[in-house]
Amino acid sequence: MINKNKLNNDDRPLSPHLQIYQPSFTMIMSIMHRVTGAVLYFGSLLLLIWYVSIVFGPDTYNFVGKLFSFFIIKFALFLFTWAFFHHLFGGIRHFIWDTGNGFSLTAVELLARLTVILSLLSTLVVWFI
């Protein structure tokens, strides 16, 4: 294991970071892919709680069901679902890039827009249809 800290002394220049750049739509979408990934990481515990509550029997299951039906928590679950579809379509975008296609500015913009639109639509379909 190389100690990275030995290289991180104050004399070394830092590469430009987030605060240097003017935020752009595609940049925010890139950040959102990581943010939704992290949200899903911790959100997986919500799915786990639900699964385990089924094993514990009707009483526990109904309690968790009631908890998940509270407006605030239900809204959080809605956002959780949106994070899933956002990450899903963002992932498809990455698959397209893996083939070497979709790197032109217009394509990148279009793919980013499609990610937002399709993820929202899918979330609404799963929740309300």
Place this chain on the structure above:
Amino acid sequence: MKNRYSEGTRHFLFQRATAVINLLLGVFVFNFFVKGIGKSYIDVIEGLNNNFMWLIVTIFSLSMCYHMWIGFNHILDDYVDEVFMRFLLGKLNLVMVVIVALATSVSMFMISFLS
């Protein structure tokens, strides 16, 4: 793929392989979850035993956990500079995904075979 220099390539490939599984199965699992909230206990048990839903949930969870493990390690690599802290959080990450994967699998087996 034995030397550690190929580890990045392996993670790259597995991240994509698990992504395909997550994409195909995750839609069903999330749909089942969202529509299952507020459903009666008997309906949910029946739903899990229909069309091998319990198996879909299990495979999705295992694939998702591997995907999460790579993804979160990647986040740690990017933002945690201190070596020991990164090592520790990496181990916590492993504990977290193993718990989710194991608990989900055991739950699903119990629901499908014991109920």
